[in-house]
Amino acid sequence: MRIFSQLGRFFWFLTMILDRIKQFIDSKGIAVSAFEKSIGMSNASFGKSLRSGGAIGTDKLENILSVYPELSPIWLVTGEGNMLRESIPQKAKFTDDPKEGIPLIPFSAMAGALTGEQSVLEYECERYVVPAFNGADFLMPVKGNSMMPTYISGDIVACQRVPMSGLFFQWNKPYVLDTTQGPLIKRIKPGSDKQHVLIVSDNTDYDPFELPYEDIHAVALVIGLIRLE
Numbered sequence: 001m002r003i004f005s006q007l008g009r010f011f012w013f014l015t016m017i018l019d020r021i022k023q024f025i026d027s028k029g030i031a032v033s034a035f036e037k038s039i040g041m042s043n044a045s046f047g048k049s050l051r052s053g054g055a056i057g058t059d060k061l062e063n064i065l066s067v068y069p070e071l072s073p074i075w076l077v078t079g080e081g082n083m084l085r086e087s088i089p090q091k092a093k094f095t096d097d098p099k100e101g102i103p104l105i106p107f108s109a110m111a112g113a114l115t116g117e118q119s120v121l122e123y124e125c126e127r128y129v130v131p132a133f134n135g136a137d138f139l140m141p142v143k144g145n146s147m148m149p150t151y152i153s154g155d156i157v158a159c160q161r162v163p164m165s166g167l168f169f170q171w172n173k174p175y176v177l178d179t180t181q182g183p184l185i186k187r188i189k190p191g192s193d194k195q196h197v198l199i200v201s202d203n204t205d206y207d208p209f210e211l212p213y214e215d216i217h218a219v220a221l222v223i224g225l226i227r228l229e
Helices: 002-028 032-039 045-052 058-067 073-078 107-115
Strands: 093-095 102-104 126-129 138-141 156-162 174-179 182-190 196-200 209-212 216-226
Touching: 002 032, 002 073, 032 058, 058 073, 156 174
Parallel strands: 102 138
Antiparallel strands: 093 126, 102 126, 138 156, 156 216, 174 182, 174 216, 182 196, 196 209
16 A cells, blocks of 8 residues: 555646646747757657646756756756746856866857857857856857847847747747848747837837748757856
8 A cells, every 4th residue: 555655646746837837838839849849759649648647758858957057956856936037147157178167259259159060169259168158159249239138238148949840939038030030139029910029128218020931041049148347
C-alpha cells in the first residue's frame, strides 16, 4: 500500500508540473504545437500528456528551461514564487582571449551576425564573458531610445539566433530583426492577419506598426541585458 501511495504522490507531482507548463504556454500566447516544436517534442506529444495526465522527461524540462530562460525553475518544480525570473541586468567581463566569451558585434554588421555569416565571425570583435548567457550567439549594442526604459542607448543585449524555417514568435518578447526597413530591436505581437506581425516599442512616443513576414530576413531573441559601468 505504501508503494501505491508513493506512486500516487509521484504522478500527482508530475501532473502539477504539466499544469504549470500549460499555464506558462497560455501566458506566452503561443500554441501548444509551437511550444512542442520549440523544445524538440514530437507533434502533439505534450498535448497528449496533458490530456492523459502523463509524464514529461527531465531532458524535456531541461530543454524548456534552456529555450525559455525567463521561466523560473523553482516555480516550475515547486509552484513557489513567481512564474518568471526577475530581469536583472547582468555584469560583463572583457576578455582578449578569442576562444572565450561572446562576440560584441558592431550594429553595422548585425545582419551578418543574425545569419551567422563567416565574414562577421571573423570580424575583429571585442568579446565578453557573461556566465548567465552561455547560450547567446552574439552581443549587440543598443542605439536610440525607442525601447526605453527597458533598454537605453549604450546597453548591450545578448541575442540567440532563431531559425527562419518554421519561424514563430513568443508574443510580446523583444527581438532583434533584420528587415527591409533596416535593423530593429522591438517587441513582437500578433498582426492583423497571419501574414503580418505588430512591431511595438517600449517607448510610447513610438507608434506600433505592422510588418509583413516576408520583409523579415533574420531574427534573434533577446535573452538578456548587459549594462556596462
